[in-house]
Amino acid sequence: MAEKSVAEAYRVLIGSRIRSQLAYRTSFWLTVTTSVAVGLVEFVEIYAIYANVPVFGGLDLRQSALVFALGNIGFALADAVFGQLDTIPTYLRLGRLEILLIRPMPLLLQLITADFHIRRLARLAVGALIIVIVLPGLDLSYTPGTVYLLVVTPFVGAAIYGALFATAGGVQFFLINGPEFTSAFVYGGSYAGQLPGSVLITPVRILFTFVIPATVTAYLPALLIMGLPGPKFLPAWLGWFAPVFAAWAWLLSWLAWRAGIRKFTGAGG
């Protein structure tokens, strides 16, 4: 029942959003082009490194591109669904959260359904394109395991990045000027997640695996797909446990979110 109404509300909202965004063709194509360009520029950063060194963090350009693409698709999916949570400071400042609290729907769901931008989905195109280009050249053995990882990794990655968005959202309730925090936390996480984890210095590597599980969103599963070993403190087999990391990330975000709401309603933190 509940799911049906949420789905219906989401359908109506996305329908109207898409219609209103399509109504201004030029603006629509400009935003789509811009966000595709942003995705490409991010990849160019990686490409630039390989123009100077043949191997980076133990991976060559193709292998690195796979890590980038998997992480990028996961992040694009999470951004499309949860990206709206970075507007919480605006809601707080304008007192719009009160409006959401008098509706019979969980706050988190209302916030993520409050808006929808096609441009966020457009980012997906970059990652998908890179995968299509690099996969044939990687010479992979397609076992059930690798196929499973290829299919599931972007979704588990999306779940992890989604949890980061939600955690940052919960923390906003305690901050006066929160958008910078969201950016540092979420975009920092995604940046770390799209790099070969081996290039991070050890403490950072541990931070972005066991606290903010960014390396699990792409790097470790990619190592498993390519049959490569992991660096120090980061065995590749951890990649199989990505769903466990996702569950852990969501537990953290649930706690942060609950504390945030309790702070807002004055129930004590």
Added chain:
Amino acid sequence: MITEPIVQLEDLRRSFAIRRKAGRLRRQTKVVNAVDGITTSIQPGEAVGYIGANGAGKSTTIKMLTGILVPTSGRVRTCGYDPVPQRRQLAREIGVVFGQRSQLWWDLPLRDSFRILGAIHRLPTAEATARTEELVDRLGLADLLDTPVRQLSLGERMRGEVAAALVHRPRLLVLDEPTIGLDMISKERLRHFLIAERAEFGTTLLLTTHDMGDIERLCERVLVIDRGHLVFDGTLPSLAERVALQRVLVVDLPEPSPDLHVSEAAHIGSDLDGQRQRLAFSPKDTTAARVLAEVSAVTEVVDLTLEEPAIEDIVRTLYGVG
């Protein structure tokens, strides 16, 4: 069956800690009791005006009974629910209009807001459509349905807000400053609608306002709050007995003049050597037009304004008497 009150407050309190710097390192914490022990109840079908000066505790009370804020102590029940823990069940029974905050989707056509709200409230499509059509018809919104909300005038938007709050046929409608900033015609139109809506469906109304006109037209009962305390709880006529709900006609004359004395109103002040004079009258006994006619018979009137009784004055008078 004994009907349960729609709203029940028992010794309701809410305090906020305000921290500020005192000296270089020390911080002082000051506790402000925004709502300081309010006990009252509202029965189904009542229309209650809730008035008080800015910062008196009106909004804090409204937040506690709609499930936005947890009380520090005391008890609040709304529609039989404990508002914050049961906020989602409660949300289906109440509609809230915040005059200063929009609940419509800013950049979408008005029509879409109603559809989305219907879905959020899980209304069957046929029911949502029928109810929306009814509200659109009564509030005169038909021509505005395809207009993005951001392009609506304030008056048009407020009618949209009220419709949005009523899509799910709530038992209790809470209006927080619904007529703020509206012109006379828009105010009257909204009041007309609310009177008709209540007559037909028996919707309970709880209204905060700075406009005594809203109270006089819509409410039978008035609660007055001052610094967190309820200083008056009674019918509108009994409030009128204790405080004069007078209008003040301010007239600007062409030149400094002696104080005007007319039979329909009392002269309560002159400014600019009598070029601007203030005349108080009770709307029960006479009308602004009759006072003006009397003044015009004596002197020319360059400009005029009509002042509603100020809530602050009412509160002050209540203290003076009580």
